[in-house]
Structure formats: structure tokens, C-alpha cells
Amino acid sequence: MKITVIGAGLAGLTAAHRLQQAGFSVDVFEREQSPGGRMAEAHDVGLNYLTGARLVYSFSKSVMGLIRELDLTDQLCHGLRIPVSTCSLAGEHSVQMSPGPQLLFNSPLSYNQRLRLLQMGVGVAGRRFSTNPDRLLDWQHYDDGTLYEFLKQRSLDQASQIYIEPIFRGARGWRMTDVSPVFFLSTTAHMYGSHAYTFTDGIGLLTERLAENLDVTYCADVKNVSRAASGGNELSYEVKGLLHSMHADLVICAVPGSLSLSIVSQPTAEESQFFRCVKxxxxxxxxxxxxxxxxxxxxxxxxxxxxxxxxxxxxxxxxxxxxxxxxxxxxxxxxxxxxxxxxxxxxxxxxxxxxxxxxxxxxxxxxxxxxxxxxxxxxxxxLFYPGYLKELSAFESYQMRGKKQIYYAGDYMSHALLGGACRSGEVVAHAIIADWAD
Ligand SMILES: Cc1cc2nc3c(=O)[nH]c(=O)nc-3n(C[C@H](O)[C@H](O)[C@H](O)COP(=O)(O)OP(=O)(O)OC[C@H]3O[C@@H](n4cnc5c(N)ncnc54)[C@H](O)[C@@H]3O)c2cc1C
Missing domain, CATH: 3.30.70 (Alpha-Beta Plaits)
Known part of the structure; x- marks a missing residue:
């Protein structure tokens, strides 16, 4: 059985790695010249910068497991050792990327705010052991209103103004009025006591190492995937201006979810419904x-x-x-x-x-x-806007229900962090192994 993975980001590479381990023949098509997607370094005109992620959080079970398995633990070092601060109408205040009790003792927040934060923190921490840090669906109960409303209802205006709003805008490109509280709650529950790492050789090390052991074709821009009447899928992809086509028994589409419908032709009703909701x-x-x-x-x-x-x-x-x-x-x-x-x-x-x-x-x-x-x-x-997890939950059940020709992986399926991307790749690989292994 031949499995083709589209996209050499962490989700696609994790899925390919697990399937190869299980004995499947896997190839990966990536439209860029190198692996990593939003987990890589870029170099341009003498400047080095990141394509996305900067930090690996130690609370992520999937990523830390993969790092141990690939023997990369020695390469981990503490990330962001430089001063971080937020600037709001209340002034400039320093920030710990792994917040803890210091926020309660040494903080610009009023005593009232600290007390409210503590109350919320204790409530959220209680869910730490019953939730998977790489799976936002465990927080579906909080999918209704916006983060702004959630904090307002708990009178956390000052904490929101000084810390939460600037960090969400600057680090995530999210406005508190656009997203539900699920990302905030999940990370708050698992952040305490965790570490934020990077690799001594750069954040791209993990995806580079995964790609080294896989058959990856770079500069291969997949244009179309269609389900073949006789079974499997027909793929067309472009390399250096030339269009190629091939057959793949199974496809894992591991591109950002907002691109899926531009690649997969004649999507099923469930795919159409869900991918119209992915933003x-x-x-x-x-x-x-x-x-x-x-x-x-x-x-x-x-x-x-x-x-x-x-x-x-x-x-x-x-x-x-x-x-x-x-x-x-x-x-x-x-x-x-x-x-x-x-x-x-x-x-x-x-x-x-x-x-x-x-x-x-x-x-x-x-x-x-x-x-x-x-x-x-x-x-x-x-963008985990209010109501998104309802759509995700329905689609996840569909994807896990019986054999499919096309599977989907990516951070939008699990959590908007490396841990979520990695877990989504593992989940899809397990589903394929369960459904298709002899
Ligand atoms: C600015 C920023 C900061 C972040 N900071 C952090 C952080 O500090 N910590 C953290 O845990 N997470 C962070 N994240 C989130 C994390 O980077 C992502 O969740 C994760 O990397 C997503 O992985 P993925 O495999 O789902 O998608 P991607 O990494 O986007 O991979 C998708 C791949 O598909 C390829 N592709 C797309 N279309 C095609 C096509 N037609 N044919 C072939 N290939 C195609 C793309 O080139 C890409 O390589 C950050 C993200 C951003 C953008």
C-alpha cells in the first residue's frame, strides 16, 4: 500500500514517520525547498528569522515523546532567555513565559485581580490531569463565548489588559474578541511548572531529523487530489513548472486546513462542511x-x-x-x-x-x-472562534469512523501549537494502522 503525505510540516512528518515505522511505504510531497513548514528557520539576504514556532513546551506529550525517541533531548536548551514585556495603558511590565506563583506575589496586578486570577487558576488547574495538553477538544465545554467575554465575566479586566491581550495579539495574531477561551484555558492549565525550550541548533532540528529518514520530494506543489473510481487517489503536482501525476492508495493532507478544499476535488459533504469553517x-x-x-x-x-x-x-x-x-x-x-x-x-x-x-x-x-x-x-x-470545536468534533468523529481514502492532519485538528500538530499526525497514523494494516 502506497501512502502519500502532502506537506512536510510537523503534522505530516510525524504521520509519515509513524506509518513508516509500522511498515507502510510512505512518500511526502512538500512545496517548499526544505521541511518544517511553520517550524523552521529562514535565511534571506543575510538575515535569519523563524517561519513560525519559537518554543517547544515541555507539557506537550507528543512532541516531547518524539524528541526522546529521536535522541534529541541533549539538544534542548531553554528558549527565550531575553527580557519579555508587555506595554499597555498601565505601563510596561515584564512577563514570564511560563507563568507561576510569581504573578501573584510580584505583580502589577491589584490584590483583587490576583485573587480572581488565583480562583480561576485553581479551577483550571483542576482540569490539568483530565485533559490532554495537545488536544483542545478536551475543552469543548468552553467553546461558546469569546475570550474577551470569558475574562470580563470573571472581572479579570486588568490581567486581560496588562498581559493577555498584548500577548495574544503579538504572539498569536489573535484578538480576544475573535477567539473562544479554549486556547487560553488549555495553556493556562498546563503551563504551570513546564519549560519552554528550543534546540541548540535551531527550532527546525526536529522536522529536519524526521525528514532525513523519510522519502521527501521538495519543491513539489500538489495541485489536485481526486478519489479514483477504482479506489485510491489520483494526484497531480508541479515541480519546476512541470506537471506530474501519480496514484496513491491513501493520501494524508497535512497542509494548513484553509488550503484543503483548494487541493481536494469533489470533497465529501463532511469535508465541505468542516473545511468551510476552518479559518x-x-x-x-x-x-x-x-x-x-x-x-x-x-x-x-x-x-x-x-x-x-x-x-x-x-x-x-x-x-x-x-x-x-x-x-x-x-x-x-x-x-x-x-x-x-x-x-x-x-x-x-x-x-x-x-x-x-x-x-x-x-x-x-x-x-x-x-x-x-x-x-x-x-x-x-x-482561529479557534466560538463554535469551532463543535465542527471539529463532528469532523474528527467522521475521520475516525471507518476506512477513508483521504485523511487530514494539522494543528487545526488538535491544538495551535507544535504539540497539536504532532498529535494530529499521530492520531491519523494510528487510524490508518488500525484500518488498513494487514
Ligand atoms: C508566528 C508563529 C509562532 C508560533 N509559535 C509557536 C511556539 O512558540 N510554540 C508552539 O508550540 N507553536 C507555535 N506556533 C504554532 C506551530 O508553529 C504550528 O502549530 C505548527 O508548526 C503547525 O504544523 P503543521 O504541520 O500543522 O502545519 P505547517 O507547519 O504549516 O505544515 C504544512 C506544510 O504543508 C506545505 N504545503 C502547503 N500546501 C502545499 C501543497 N499544495 N503541496 C505541498 N506542500 C504544501 C507547507 O509548505 C508546509 O510545509 C507558532 C506559529 C506561528 C505562525
């Missing part, structure tokens, strides 16, 4: 190469203090092969990303960020910068 946030980041060493930091902004910029990151590039000593990256706000989409794009022209740059950042750029890279992340993170 992603978009991101836009402008990276500047700086010729001097600038103190590294990450700053997230609330909408009140900065309507067009959600985050500014300064990274030391002096210890990695790079043409610049520092990289200064400006993340557009969700509103600015939406506005940019509706305006005609002029080649090379930078988005209108100059008036909203913090003074110190503007000063660095005024002194001069080198190359600029504009990074457009069309499908940044799945």
Missing part, C-alpha cells in the same frame, strides 16, 4: 538587519497603546552565521494585517509603521539599517 489568522513581520549590537528584547503591545504594531523583537545575531549583528523585527497588529490585505501591494514598499514605532526602536532604525525582509504569513494560526 486562520494572518501575520506580517518586517525584519531589519542592524549593523550594531542592540540589547535583545521582546515587547508586546496592547491595541490601546499601539494600533498598528503588535510586537517588536530585537535578536542578537552575532553568534550565528549572519551578515548583521542584530535583527529588529516589527510584527503588524491584526488590524494592520487586515487593512494591508485590502490595499494594493506596491513591490518593496514597507507598511506604514513609522509613526507607531516606539522611540528607542525608531532611533535604532534612524541610525541606519541594512536589508529588510517582509514576511507574510498567510496561514499563521488556526
Amino acid at each position: 486562520y489568522s494572518s501575520g506580517y513581520i518586517v525584519h531589519f538587519g542592524i549593523d550594531c549590537l542592540v540589547e535583545p528584547s521582546v515587547r508586546f503591545f496592547s491595541r490601546d497603546v499601539n494600533p498598528s504594531i503588535a510586537a517588536v523583537e530585537i535578536v542578537d545575531q552575532s553568534r550565528i552565521p549572519s551578515s548583521y549583528l542584530s535583527r529588529l523585527s516589527v510584527y503588524l497588529s491584526p488590524e494592520a494585517v487586515i487593512a494591508r490585505k485590502s490595499e494594493p501591494e506596491v513591490d518593496g514598499e514597507l507598511p506604514p509603521i513609522w509613526n507607531d514605532l516606539p522611540d528607542d526602536v525608531a532611533r535604532h532604525l534612524d541610525r541606519g539599517y541594512g536589508h529588510v525582509v517582509q514576511q507574510n504569513i498567510e496561514n499563521m494560526l488556526p
Whole structure:
């Protein structure tokens, strides 16, 4: 039996790895030149930056299991050792990426807010042992309203203003009025006591290692998958301008969910229904190469203090092969990303960020910068809006019910984190092994 996986991100590679281990013949098609998708490093005109994920959270059972299995534990090191802060109307406040009791003792929050946070934290922590940190569906009960409403009902306005809103905007491209509380609750429940890691050789190490042991064709842009009347699927894909076609008994579509319907022709009713509901946030980041060493930091902004910029990151590039000593990256706000989409794009022209740059950042750029890279992340993170988990639950049941010709994996099927992508690949592989192994 021949299985073709479309997409060499963490979800697709995990599925391929597990199926190969189970004795299936698997090949992977990836449209980029290298593996990783949103878990990789990119290099352009002397600047290094990330395509997506920065941190591996130790609470993820799937990813940590894979890391141990591939003998990569020695390569883990603590991620984000630079100062992180949020800027809101209440001022600038430092942030711990793995929040714990220090938030209650050493905090800008009022005593009343700390008490409320503690109450909520205790309630949520109670679910830590009954939920899988890589599976958002375990929080389906909270899928009704928005995160904004959830925090408002619990009078957590100050915590929301100082911490939650700026971090959600800057790190996830999500507005609190667009998403349900499920991501917030799941990560809050599992974050305490966990560690945020990266790899000494860069975040892309895990997907590179997985891909090394698999048959991956790069620069292969899959254009169409259709179910063949005689069984299996017909695939067409383009490599360097040439169109190829092939047969695959089973296909795992591991591309961002918002692209599935553009690839799979004549979808089933369940596929049409679900994939019409899959939405992603978009991101836009402008990276500047700086010729001097600038103190590294990450700053997230609330909408009140900065309507067009959600985050500014300064990274030391002096210890990695790079043409610049520092990289200064400006993340557009969700509103600015939406506005940019509706305006005609002029080649090379930078988005209108100059008036909203913090003074110190503007000063660095005024002194001069080198190359600029504009990074457009069309499908940044799945948007878990209120009601999404209901659709996901129905589709997950459909996918797990009996043999299929096409299966789906990706973070949108489990959790908008590496752990979710990895778990979704494992779930699909287990389903195929259960359904199709001799
Ligand atoms: C800015 C940002 C920051 C993040 N930070 C973190 C973090 O710190 N920690 C964390 O745990 N998670 C983080 N995430 C989330 C995490 O990166 C993703 O959830 C995860 O990498 C998604 O993996 P995936 O395999 O589902 O999708 P992807 O990584 O998107 O993989 C899909 C693959 O399919 C390929 N593809 C698409 N179309 C085709 C086609 N037609 N033919 C062939 N190939 C195709 C793509 O090129 C891609 O390689 C972040 C994401 C972003 C964007």
C-alpha cells in the first residue's frame, strides 16, 4: 500500500514517520525547498528569522515523546532567555513565559485581580490531569463565548489588559474578541511548572531529523487530489513548472486546513462542511538587519497603546552565521494585517509603521539599517472562534469512523501549537494502522 503525505510540516512528518515505522511505504510531497513548514528557520539576504514556532513546551506529550525517541533531548536548551514585556495603558511590565506563583506575589496586578486570577487558576488547574495538553477538544465545554467575554465575566479586566491581550495579539495574531477561551484555558492549565525550550541548533532540528529518514520530494506543489473510481487517489503536482501525476492508495493532507478544499476535488459533504469553517489568522513581520549590537528584547503591545504594531523583537545575531549583528523585527497588529490585505501591494514598499514605532526602536532604525525582509504569513494560526470545536468534533468523529481514502492532519485538528500538530499526525497514523494494516 502506497501512502502519500502532502506537506512536510510537523503534522505530516510525524504521520509519515509513524506509518513508516509500522511498515507502510510512505512518500511526502512538500512545496517548499526544505521541511518544517511553520517550524523552521529562514535565511534571506543575510538575515535569519523563524517561519513560525519559537518554543517547544515541555507539557506537550507528543512532541516531547518524539524528541526522546529521536535522541534529541541533549539538544534542548531553554528558549527565550531575553527580557519579555508587555506595554499597555498601565505601563510596561515584564512577563514570564511560563507563568507561576510569581504573578501573584510580584505583580502589577491589584490584590483583587490576583485573587480572581488565583480562583480561576485553581479551577483550571483542576482540569490539568483530565485533559490532554495537545488536544483542545478536551475543552469543548468552553467553546461558546469569546475570550474577551470569558475574562470580563470573571472581572479579570486588568490581567486581560496588562498581559493577555498584548500577548495574544503579538504572539498569536489573535484578538480576544475573535477567539473562544479554549486556547487560553488549555495553556493556562498546563503551563504551570513546564519549560519552554528550543534546540541548540535551531527550532527546525526536529522536522529536519524526521525528514532525513523519510522519502521527501521538495519543491513539489500538489495541485489536485481526486478519489479514483477504482479506489485510491489520483494526484497531480508541479515541480519546476512541470506537471506530474501519480496514484496513491491513501493520501494524508497535512497542509494548513484553509488550503484543503483548494487541493481536494469533489470533497465529501463532511469535508465541505468542516473545511468551510476552518479559518486562520494572518501575520506580517518586517525584519531589519542592524549593523550594531542592540540589547535583545521582546515587547508586546496592547491595541490601546499601539494600533498598528503588535510586537517588536530585537535578536542578537552575532553568534550565528549572519551578515548583521542584530535583527529588529516589527510584527503588524491584526488590524494592520487586515487593512494591508485590502490595499494594493506596491513591490518593496514597507507598511506604514513609522509613526507607531516606539522611540528607542525608531532611533535604532534612524541610525541606519541594512536589508529588510517582509514576511507574510498567510496561514499563521488556526482561529479557534466560538463554535469551532463543535465542527471539529463532528469532523474528527467522521475521520475516525471507518476506512477513508483521504485523511487530514494539522494543528487545526488538535491544538495551535507544535504539540497539536504532532498529535494530529499521530492520531491519523494510528487510524490508518488500525484500518488498513494487514
Ligand atoms: C508566528 C508563529 C509562532 C508560533 N509559535 C509557536 C511556539 O512558540 N510554540 C508552539 O508550540 N507553536 C507555535 N506556533 C504554532 C506551530 O508553529 C504550528 O502549530 C505548527 O508548526 C503547525 O504544523 P503543521 O504541520 O500543522 O502545519 P505547517 O507547519 O504549516 O505544515 C504544512 C506544510 O504543508 C506545505 N504545503 C502547503 N500546501 C502545499 C501543497 N499544495 N503541496 C505541498 N506542500 C504544501 C507547507 O509548505 C508546509 O510545509 C507558532 C506559529 C506561528 C505562525
